[in-house]
Amino acid sequence: MRIDRGALDRHRRAVEGSVAVVARVTPSDLGRPTPCAGWTLADLLAHMVVQHDGFAAAARGETTELADWAPRPVGDDVVAVYRKAADGVVGAFGECAPDAELWLPEVRGGVGVPAPTALGFHLVDYVVHAWDVAASLGVASSFAPDDDVAAHALAVARQVPDGAARTVPGAAFAPALAEDGGGAPAQILRLLGRDPAWAPDGS
Structure with missing residues (x-):
């Protein structure tokens, strides 16, 4: 028995959407600013790779430590490194039983995150991070997740949860921004503290 096929398909397409955006990155782009305060594009991609690896390990039933989730430089061959990590997490979730409880040290202290919940966390992260990369490259307007992926x-x-927890160093998301209309992608970004109008030149 495996996680619901529809959920796995949405997750795969969310991750593949991020792969398509990362495929546009060149070594000369790695110093670009990103919507993640204080992070260059190289920093963001290192985070994305280690998160893929960490979730994949959790889906395989492995127990990791917080140190295992610390981003590491990915080098200039970032597209290939990213693709390998993305393939790994999609494959690991595809083999994960729906009643499994995943060890995620960054969430609830690692204790007992149901597999479908973890899958949803990972999906929303990569919808948002794909936009982060696209925005850093100045091509955010060309990024749009599938409608059902965006709805999920x-x-x-x-x-x-919003509030003070989002203001501490290392918080996954900034405090939510005020609703301002727009479709699901824009709503997702505002809910998770992103400004849909962010641009790398600050305009």
Whole structure:
């Protein structure tokens, strides 16, 4: 028995959407600013790779430490490194039983995150991070997740607690921004503290 096929398909397409955006990155882009305060594109991609690896390990039933989730430089061959990590996490979730409880040290201290919940967390992260990369490259307007992926990510984003926890160093998301209309992708970004109008030149 495996996680619901529809959920796995949405997750795969969310991750593949991020792969398509990362494929546009060149070594000369790695110093670009990103919507993640204080992070260059190289920093963001290192984070994305280690998160893929960490979630994949959790889906395989492995127990990791917080240190295992610390981003490491990925080098200039970032597209290939990223693709390998993305393939790994999609494959690991595809083999994960729906009643499994995943060890995620960054979430609830690592204790007992149900596999479908972890899948949803990972999906929304990569809808948002794909946009982060696209925005850093100045091509955010060309990025759009599939409608059903965006709808699912929006439902997950609405469940992410807001408040003071988002202001501490290392918080996964900044405090939510005020609603300002727009479709599901824009709503997701605002709920998770992103400004849909962010641009790398600050305009």
